[in-house]
Amino acid sequence: QVQLAESGGGSVQAGGSLTISCAASGNTYLMNCMAWFRQAPGKEREGVAGIVQTGQLAPYYADSVKGRFTISQDSAKNLVYLQMSGLKPEDTAMYYCAAGYWPCVSSSTAKYWGQGTQVTVSS
Numbered sequence: 001q002v003q004l005a006e007s008g009g010g011s012v013q014a015g016g017s018l019t020i021s022c023a024a025s026g027n028t029y030l031m032n033c034m035a036w037f038r039q040a041p042g043k044e045r046e047g048v049a050g051i052v053q054t055g056q057l058a059p060y061y062a063d064s065v066k067g068r069f070t071i072s073q074d075s076a077k078n079l080v081y082l083q084m085s086g087l088k089p090e091d092t093a094m095y096y097c098a099a100g101y102w103p104c105v106s107s108s109t110a111k112y113w114g115q116g117t118q119v120t121v122s123s
Contacts, residue, residue, distance in 0.1 A: 009117030022097030050105035
């Protein structure tokens with residue numbers, strides 16, 4: 001099993017920036033991809049960004065966040081970050097870290113999940 005722990009969520013005004021982090025532990029050989037999902041109240045969970053640990057493939061970004069969010073990693077430490085800028089009220093959601101085998105950017109391919117961290121963007 002792989003355990004994932006998110007940190008860094010919080011409240012920010014529209015147009016601001018925030019970085020959230022996720023640390024993986026346990027049997028990390030069971031994954032080669034880490035991703036971020038989000039779920040707003042009343043909406044389905046969506047894959048926001050994903051990255052393969054070898055760095056051999058370009059990261060994945062949902063259209064809704066392209067140009068504003070950046071996923072990065074410290075693969076040696078099994079850490080993944082999501083740098084969010086130009087935040088909008090519609091980015092308000094619970095953000096979940098996920099891991100699995102590439103591409104782990106859909107709910108059907110992500111195998112391990114964190115507990116989530118709340119991001120709230122006020123207008």
